[in-house]
Each structure stands twice: as structure tokens, then as C-alpha cells.
Amino acid sequence: MYLPSKKLQKLPPYLFSIINKLKIEAYAKKLDVIDLGMGNPDTPTDPEIVNRLCETVREHPKTHRYPQAKGIPKFRNTVAEWFIKRFGVKFDPDKEIIALIGSKEGVAHLCMSYLNPGDYNLVPDPAYPVYYNTTILSGGKVYLFKLDEKNNFLPDFGKIPKKVVEKSKIIFLNYPNNPTSAIVEDETFFKDAIRFAKKNNIILCYDNAYSEITFGNYVAPSIFQFDGAKDVAVEFHSFSKTFSMAGWRIGFVVGNEKIISQLEKFKSFVDYGSPTFIQLSAVKALLEYERIVKTIKNVYETRMRLMIKEFRKIGYEVSPSKATMYLWCKLPKKIIDEVGSLKFAQVLLQETGVVVSPGVGFGPNGEGYIRISLVTTNNRYHDAALRFDKIFKHFGVNLKLKK
Ligand SMILES: Cc1ncc(COP(=O)(O)O)c(C=O)c1O
Numbered sequence: 001m002y003l004p005s006k007k008l009q010k011l012p013p014y015l016f017s018i019i020n021k022l023k024i025e026a027y028a029k030k031l032d033v034i035d036l037g038m039g040n041p042d043t044p045t046d047p048e049i050v051n052r053l054c055e056t057v058r059e060h061p062k063t064h065r066y067p068q069a070k071g072i073p074k075f076r077n078t079v080a081e082w083f084i085k086r087f088g089v090k091f092d093p094d095k096e097i098i099a100l101i102g103s104k105e106g107v108a109h110l111c112m113s114y115l116n117p118g119d120y121n122l123v124p125d126p127a128y129p130v131y132y133n134t135t136i137l138s139g140g141k142v143y144l145f146k147l148d149e150k151n152n153f154l155p156d157f158g159k160i161p162k163k164v165v166e167k168s169k170i171i172f173l174n175y176p177n178n179p180t181s182a183i184v185e186d187e188t189f190f191k192d193a194i195r196f197a198k199k200n201n202i203i204l205c206y207d208n209a210y211s212e213i214t215f216g217n218y219v220a221p222s223i224f225q226f227d228g229a230k231d232v233a234v235e236f237h238s239f240s241k242t243f244s245m246a247g248w249r250i251g252f253v254v255g256n257e258k259i260i261s262q263l264e265k266f267k268s269f270v271d272y273g274s275p276t277f278i279q280l281s282a283v284k285a286l287l288e289y290e291r292i293v294k295t296i297k298n299v300y301e302t303r304m305r306l307m308i309k310e311f312r313k314i315g316y317e318v319s320p321s322k323a324t325m326y327l328w329c330k331l332p333k334k335i336i337d338e339v340g341s342l343k344f345a346q347v348l349l350q351e352t353g354v355v356v357s358p359g360v361g362f363g364p365n366g367e368g369y370i371r372i373s374l375v376t377t378n379n380r381y382h383d384a385a386l387r388f389d390k391i392f393k394h395f396g397v398n399l400k401l402k403k
Contacts, residue, residue: 007137015129015361022349031353034376034384038357039178039325041244042375043299046292049243052284056277063280069273070264071099071252075283079237079252082286087222095257096230098264101274103209103236103251106263107172108134110205110234110253113266114169115140122160122171126179126359126366128207131172143168146365149330153182154189157196165200174207176220176323179362179371183218183322190226197232203259204233209251212242212293214323215301224255234259241325243285243292250274250282300325303374303381310385315399316392327372328359332397336368339395345370347394352387 003009019037026033044050056063070076076093083089091097100106111121111134121135125144135142143164147153155173173193175184184190197204206223214220223229234255240246253260267273274282285292304321311318311329318329330336335344341358348354359369376384392399 007139010136011133014133015357019345019349019355019357022346023355026349026353026355032383033353033355034380034387035355036372036374036376036384037355038375039241039373040375041241041246041296041325042377043244043296045243045245045248046285046288048288049245049281049285049292053277053281056280060277063276065276067273067276067279069267069271071097071273072276072279075099075252075279078283078286079254082289083222083224083254086289087225089222089224091224091254092257096260097252097254098260098267099274099279100236100251100253101271102240102249103207103238103253104130105249105271106236106251106253107131107205107207108137109266109270110203110259110263111135111138111140111170113262114138114203114259116169118167119170120164120168122164122168122202123363124155124172124174124177125364126362126369127172128174128178128209129362132363135170140169141167144363144365147177147180147182148365149180153177153180154184157192165202168200168202170203170205171197172205172207173223174209176210176214178210178324179326179357179359179366179369180328181321181324181326182328183214183220185218187221187226190221190223190229194223194226194228194232198228202232203256204229206233206235208235209238210241210324211237212289213297213300213325215297215304216322218322220323230256232256234263239282239285242289242296243282244296245282245285248274248278248281250278300374303376303378306378306381307372307374307384310381311388314385314389314392316385316388325374327374329370329372331368331370332392332399334397335392335395341367341370344391344395348387348391351394352390354384354387 080093115138211220238251345358357371359366
């Protein structure tokens, strides 16, 4: 019998694998599935990007060869130009930028590049599960620090025990946040984070996967707009949500030259990077950034408002998000106390075909919430809300009666 490594054995199946299994069962039962589960954009990639890909693959067979793992110069130069235009921050495209096969890959390999057995990674709770999982796969330890609603889902660095901080190598921060959709408007947060990382010799991994999916007047910053960040930080960016390119597998990381060089070294042993024709398509995306992103943001903002409106009709109040493609919804108290988010999500899916992510899947402190991804067409949110109502009632909660 071939046993997987102890590290792999330590991990339960990935949250979305469990949900996917239930989803397949729901389809098999011929349920009308409304998928609000994974943050997997449903709108197609911009046709000009698609055209660039087809043209490049057809006309430039050299792009069929192994890519340059760190990213071709054209990609890195375009990222550098975009960063100046978008955030006013300069990076050396040779030393401070590398292409990634999606930011998930970069997050995983960064953990593997730096963690030794016994080293801590400071991980938000709740958070994108990959921070936790890849720490375990790296042989490191996870310390979960809470993001609580009463603190606007921001961490309190002072609450992390000194003994843990001393053994910590990495901290992950991610705003606009998955899963809570929280943003940071107070600049002192960034300054405190940089000071905390510097004082304790910790790598600050700022995951900015949702920096462009923001609503109203809010513009998300880069950690590099704050003094001292280049001494301690790297920042991950993704094309998946920004450009609806989740399946293309391309992203990038910018930041501290030494950290970037170690990640580059690690990657040189395990991958060849994102295909050259994908990198060239991503260049097109960055060059047409304003036009493409405007449309995508509008789609999510419209859906977010629609979902909130439909929920209100059944008496379920959910706060609007200022960013991301998610709604982080607190479950009614009776359901939190008696059912829990996982069971609620399971019953909702099995009985009605509505797929959502249980908050507990993002960490124990996510219990009591569910995350809705706004990745289905506008005409589905009305039905989704009615099906929520049905399952709330199934568990003895009639929100309208309460009013
Ligand atoms: C916070 C966060 N970081 C990173 C990623 C991964 O993005 P990519 O598709 O670039 O690997 C996701 C995807 O859901 C995410 O939510």
C-alpha cells in the first residue's frame, strides 16, 4: 500500500473538491444547480485577448517551445509599466518581478521556498485556504490569527503570541479580502503591517488578487505605496478575477529582490512557467486594462446589489461589499447555533441545487458565515434567494416573521 507523505495525509480534501462532489451529485439528480460556490468567473475572457492568443499560437510557433520560467522580458516589462501607471511604484523587471502560473502557484512555492520544519506561517482566519494548506505541505506550522467582524476583519498583530512571532517566517495579508470582502481604508494598517514584519524579520506576503475588483470610489492600494515595503514584502497579483482569465493560469509577483530571487530559484526546479502565448495574451490584457476591468467590475457590482435586494425580500439582511466578487453572509443565529455553515451549505445544495461555500471552510473563525460568489447570470439571484428562504424555513427560521 502506497501511503502519501505525512504532510499530505495531514490535510483533509480541499474544500472545493468536497463541494464539487456534491455538485456533481446534484447535477446527476437533475437539480437545477445555481453555482455560487467557487470564485470562478463565469464571464468569458475579453475577445481581444482571445484573438491575441489565437493569433500568437498560429503565427508564432516559437511560442510553442518551453517558456522562460521567470516570465519573458515583454511580460515583465509590461507588468512594470502597469505598476507605475496603476500604483505609481517602480520595479526592476529583471530582479523584482516574476511571472507565475497563477498566484496560487506563487503562494505555494513561496511557502516551500522559505519554511523549515517548526517555522510558523501567520495565516488569517478566515482566509483563502491555500495559505494554510501549502504551509502544511511545506512542513511548516500554521498560526491562525483572527479576522473578526467587530474589527472590520482586520488583524490585531499585538495579539499574536511573542513565542510564535519569534518562530515566524511569513505572514499573509489579503485586502480586498477573500472570503470576507473586507477592504482597508485606514493607511495606518499598512504601516503597522510593514513595521511588524520588519521588527520581527518576517516576510510580508501581500495577496492583492482582488485589487481591481472594487466598487464606487474605492481604489485598492498596493502595499508598495507605503514606505519600507520593499524591505520586507512581496505582492501577488492575478489575472484570474481582474480579467476573467482564471483558466489561463497566469499571475505575477513583485517585490523584494532577495525573496523574489529565491522563489525564482525554487520555481526553476519545479516548473517552466506559464506558456509564452499566455504571457503574450496577458500583456494584451494589461495594455487594455482600463477598458476590460471597467466592464468586469460593473458585472459584479450589479450582481452584488441584485443579490442583496433579493435577500432583503425574504427578510435576510446582508451588507454590501466594497470589493471582490463575494458576499460574506452571516447566517441567522438559530442556524449558527444548531446547524453550522457546512451542514447548511450541504442541505442547501442537496435540497435546492444552490451551491455556496461554508464559512468554516476558510478557517474555524469563518464559522457562522457562508460565502456567495457572484458568478452566475443576473436572472438567477431571485431564485437563489427563494431557495435560501426554503432552507431557512426547513431549519425553523422564518426571517419575515421576525420583523
Ligand atoms: C485571495 C486569493 N489569492 C489567490 C488566488 C488564486 O488566484 P490565481 O487564479 O491567480 O491562482 C485566489 C483565487 O481564488 C484568491 O482568492
